[in-house]
Amino acid sequence: MTLYKRANLKLWNGRSSGKELYWHEIVEAFNPEKAFKVDNRTIVFLGYQCDEGVRRNQGRPGTKKGPNAIRLQLGGLSNHFKVNTNLLDAGDIIVDDEDMEAGHEMVSQKVKDLLDIGAFPILFGGGHDLAYAHFSGLRRHIGDSSSIGIVNLDAHFDLRKPDSRSTSGTPFYEILSEDTLANYLCLGIQKAANNAELFEAAHQFGVHYLNMYQYQLANWYHITAELSSFIDSVDHIYLTIDLDGFASAYAPGVSAPSPMGFDPHLAYKTIQTVRSSGKLRSADIVELNPKYDIDNSTARLAARMVHALAEG
Template sequence: MKYYKKTNQSIWTGRASHDQLYMHEKIRCINLESHVFDHDSSKIFGLLGYACDEGVVRNQGRVGAVSGPDSIRKMLASLSNHFKEDTQIVDAGSVTCPDKNLEQTQESTSLSVQKLLSNKVFPIVLGGGHDLAYAHYRGIKKQYPNQTIGIINLDAHFDLRQVIDQGTSGTPFYQIAQENDTFNYLCLGIQKASNNRELYKTAANFGVQYLENDKYTIANKSNVQQLVGDFMASVDMIYLTIDIDGFSSVYAPGVSAPSPMGFAIDIALDTIEQICNSNKLISCDIVELNPIYDKDNATARLAARLVYQIIQYLQG
């Protein structure tokens, strides 16, 4: 596959214990194109990189998200391993964009997500720009064409810009809405200053549910949980996408579009735990980490901890 690259095991480094005390000792790299999964009773999580920021470039954003997947891997590597022995975590490599052909990269990503799902592996996709969402959703839809898929997006932006000539990191949910008969989309953390009036109109036209960032707080926890719970009850399965730029830049300075007015970690973790406990979460991703603008790897560390928590919540 032209756009696929297996991860070199050497990226997973850290303190050695020889007893899987650390994540780099537990995670193994596989070639997704040829690997045969062992279908036993264990839970398998598959990390898949989306090493692409062509969509960000097209959306006039700050380049650098192409290096996001490896930055998250490096920060995840040294964390302590407290997972069950039979919980498998594999690094399934990355889909790349070597020739600015975003559309082909997205198609390769969709097929990779579908392959993981078809092998009963839970995908955790590491971005990369939020154009990943279009590819990710299509991969889920390929595997589950008759299921109602609800999208929950933790984000400052609707990403509902209309497509003009070609898709960007700002158009993924518009593309999904246009290509599907049903569109179930809940966005948490929306910022008025980051979404113009036309985007609000588009959201209303598509029946998008959302909560603005001043209401997406731990103080409003009960209402947030009610909204999320009602949304999940209306669909068969959930695709969770987490845009790191939705967090306050206090926690996440290394993103394509930073904001000091973003949401806090506590409410995000509460929502993520609720979604993971629903038994409806089918796949997730973390996007828009931009290592070029990170400070002491703070944003990469946050992304890595989110991956860690998701696996912890889901392993059962």
């Protein structure tokens, strides 16, 4: 069964200032029937509580609890918004059985609805199968005549061909197979974590990518050149951040941890570059698995990435 659950603002807590110095003091529950101030910037969070895609991909279940784990770390973030900002929590789409496809349809419609009213959606996974649903909602909003560039911070291509059903390892194969105006850039690819068939699929689809040795701060000049070229080639950008792309020293609480990977400072600079392009339409953070987290370090990292997305 797939259901929609409205926001629980009790998850947003932290130090109280009485002066709106912290996010928990300004966040509100999103109500589609209540008009927000249209002259404000509007950021809307939406959770995707689902383990099914990870389970189908033979990963470690537990990502279903990711959205709320992120919220618990967001409330205490400092409020440095320099313009009026609507910070809204739209609640969660919850998949309680194997019917992940119903969850995808609900996510797609919610993303379209949020974009249609001028909001900037930031989604919390859940497995990376969320990308297929998220992209579909963005496409429904934009229409069929504009190109969408996908920037994925990840150790994996997620270009597996579905056997019969989608998994957390298939979203970009499905997107690129169905959408001729989709372009894909993946940053942080680990050769040991992607078999030869996945590299061949990347070649066939014309995927742009940098491996984990190329995607390092010391190589920032070349990274920003690759990013800028990719951004210039598309009309809109969808940014997706898979937490398993970070080295496990930073992100132990993920479905597929690795001792190799990129660091938070590089991810932050990448977010800044994409954000400053003016083409970023929506973003998500996926694969947080609180069951394996240590002192909430991965959830805290996810929250900082959300902060980096929202502050600009």
